[in-house]
Amino acid sequence: MRSIDYFDRGHDLDPGRTALIDAASGAELSFAEVKALTERIAVAMYAAGFENQQPVALYGPNSATIMVALLAIWRANGKWVPVNTRNAIEANAAYLNYVRCGWLFYHSSFAEDVAALRAKVPLLTRFICLDRAMGDDPALDDFIAGAPAQPLPDFSDPFGKPDDVVGLFPTGGTTGPSKGVVVTNLGWGTMLETLGEAVGGRTDDPVSLVVAPLTHAAGPVALGTMALGATQVILPGFDADAVLRTIPAYRITHLYLPPTALYGLLASPELGRQDVSSLRIFILVGSPVSPEKLRQAVQAFGPCLCQAYGQVESPMITTWLSPEIVAAAAAGDHPERLASCGRPTRSVQVGIMDDAGNLLPAGERGEIVVRGSLVSREYFELPEATAEARLFGWHHTGDVAYRAPDGYLFIVDRKKDMVVTGGFNVFTAEVEAAVTELAEVRECAVIGIPHEKWGEAVHAIVVADGIGADAIVTHAKARLGGVKAPKSVAFVDEIPRTAAGKMDKRALRADYWRGDRLVN
Template identity: 40%
Template sequence: MRLADYLDKGASVDPAAPCLTTDGATASYAEVQALSRRVAAALAAVGVRPGDTVAILSANDPVAFTCVFGTSRAGAVWCPVNPRNEAAENRELLELFGCTVLVHQASFAPLVEQVRGDLPLLRTVVCLDGEPADGTLGWEEFLVGGDGSEVDRAAVDDVAMIVGTGGTTGRPKGVVLTGTNLETMSATTLMSYPFEGRPVYLALAPLTHAAGVLCFPVMARAGEVVVMRSPDVGRFLALVEERRVTHTFLPPTLVYMVLDHPALPTTDTSSLQCFWYGAAPMSTTRLAEALGSIGPVMAQLFGQTEAPMMISALPPAEHFEADGSVATRRLASAGRPTPLVIVEVMGEDGEVLPRGATGEIVVRGSLVMRGYHRDPEATAAASAHGWHHTGDIGYLDDEGYLFIVDRAKDMVITGGFNVYSTEVEQALMQHEAVADCAVVGLPDEKWGERVTAVVQLRPGAVVEPAELQAFARARIGPVKTPKQVEVWPDLPRSKVGKVLKTEIKQTLTG
């Protein structure tokens, strides 16, 4: 299926049904479908051909999300751009993807102006709202350019989207996801979690992130997607009650904010069927609290960009034992492998390990990406021995539940976002006082993990941790900036001089 097919499927069930709702305004399936067709025709009018890449830079916005379906209908490839990234990272991603069109919200115009001059393949820039800058098409001007024509093309080679992600070096890569990958994800979602009646999905998390792809199975059921423009937990709870929300997704950090919000005890959450959490480790203590405060609807999902969302699942019922008590040990798991993927644990020699043995989690099936865009070496490394290597370390227990115990590539998952330690280390090493540093992730009740840096200074140098944090924030943004900085006289090293991050973690955690 193309991405546009999910919208068309919902429209075929009930064209008058609510499709996208934001700030109290609702567009029906027929209306969203019609706008997506205008977008497709407008893209064709500015020269977009099947297989071209179209970048969308936006916060949560129903019109921007409609552009995803227009891009698909034009036979082009959707490239979501994370507005939280720094300009340099987005410039590198847009260049890697070879984007010919960039659609953006007016609030991100300064970022666009920083990068567009370095992107020779970028022919057209479109502003969704507000006054367009010089050389940028306004929204209505863009749409009018395609009026009078009809475009509905098949995708080239099934590629649906390319998603930017970091690598072991911190350099971004492009994950190529096909329509088949996302169809597998959607089918698995529908068969692994409760969907009774027509769903109402509340999207607070970024639509460029996990929240976006979860819209596709909802639309296949002609469900309503309620889009929140900004992460306001009080408003989130109000919408759960007002819109009779059945499904939603939040990373653990936001789940904790929901649990701590004073409005939760008086909020009617009885409509919820499935409250997904994932994208970062979650405290089992707080998860048990959520089962009591929010209801027996919590549902874990485990995936990664390269195998989206549905490697394993812990549906609501499996949070409990047969007698109704909380399945305490199981809460620490990532659930069981979903029906359309095979999950194993592999040793360093490529041998599949028995149950209970710890190794790298590997996956096989149509959920797994086609590969990394224009990076055959990284693709080969990730698919060694005929399996996709997740980079996560864990084990399968005797009941088939998957437990993740560590992450192989020193990646830190904080608040649902991936932070690569080498990128943070490189930023800190630019400071004149820093001789060496190591970045690790430490357990954190709020963030899942917090980015933590241990720094060794140059002889005679003096610097405060707050100065290093400000220095890093200016280069890599607030999400990746260490929340904790320690200055040590020396970093622990192996005999060959390699920094021993395991020892650093042990020291910091006691």
């Protein structure tokens, strides 16, 4: 099925049920109202010159309107281009140019950023402001009002258009712009069906809390629960106290957060004051979770904690660690499973492979490789990168793990030196390139080091003369944005190297890692 068909599946369960609640404004929309609104927006897009399968970007904070705009993109059969507002403008402009994005829905609070993107992305010519008119850019309400009243074409077929593209999702860049992952209806639908199987059927009144950015991973999670008929309660951003007060206020049953946010909840004084017993599913995705913190979370929130592992190319739910397994492990039944990312879901084959293409038996460490309809089609217009990622007939994740005899996977390293900080992927080569732009810096090696809040923090090890840590961090923030910039800098006389002359990051990590697991 197409992406929008999953929303319509939820709509058909009960059109009058509340679909969206904007906690900041108090606005509420039913499934029927959202469906009608997305149809009107899609008609207006075509009246304004939109073409089937054009890329469309969203830029703004969490709100019900952002969610409606995202659904409208899929209603129009557009390709969603996620844009992280925390990235540097240069990085976002490079990606929008690369995927040839021509449409942008944005919130007026980001008008300055949008003005910069307008100047840097020549093909970006259609701008709609979600909340009010901005110069020549119409407000969404005015954009809709000026459109003719006419039905949308039927963009589907008897098979649900499996090859049409849902989105062009950016990976973390290395030495250049991010690669665009081409996600089709087939892979997207597989993810949503798998997610629905994992989290559905636990309540007759599902209410999902949206806290993480809708323009990032939270958008797909919201759609997955909307397919089950879940009401979405949307907060503008993460605040631990606000989240804990919202759970009892709306009887939240489903919640998705990165582990860093979980740590914030555990530290909040509101935790002991608020009734969180309505929770049935609390999904953790995006970075390693401290087993001890996971155990504490089960004690605090009950048997609802679960974990999923995936990446953009094999999204979100490649493996699954269910609430039942987590709760049992927290109680002492196979406690080692608190450090696992779970077992493969029914949507994929998952193997552990060595560099020669051999699949390895249980207990041996190698790269996680994946096969199945969950896997994305390709990297946008990058056939060589696609071929490299599909070597030996499998998709290569770049994550190193081992499989226990009972099938549980344990991630132990990141083959491509990716740092996962606060749920966001940071590739070290990109940070190293930015830091070494400084004339005073001779060499730079970037690694991820354990961090109590963020899971991992970006750490730069630098050989330099006449420059301080603050100047390096400031430069990196300007070039890359706050997520990718180093959180700490260490100065050394020389960087250790392997026999082949490469930087020895294993030796650099030795001071921060214990054995083969992150020390959180």
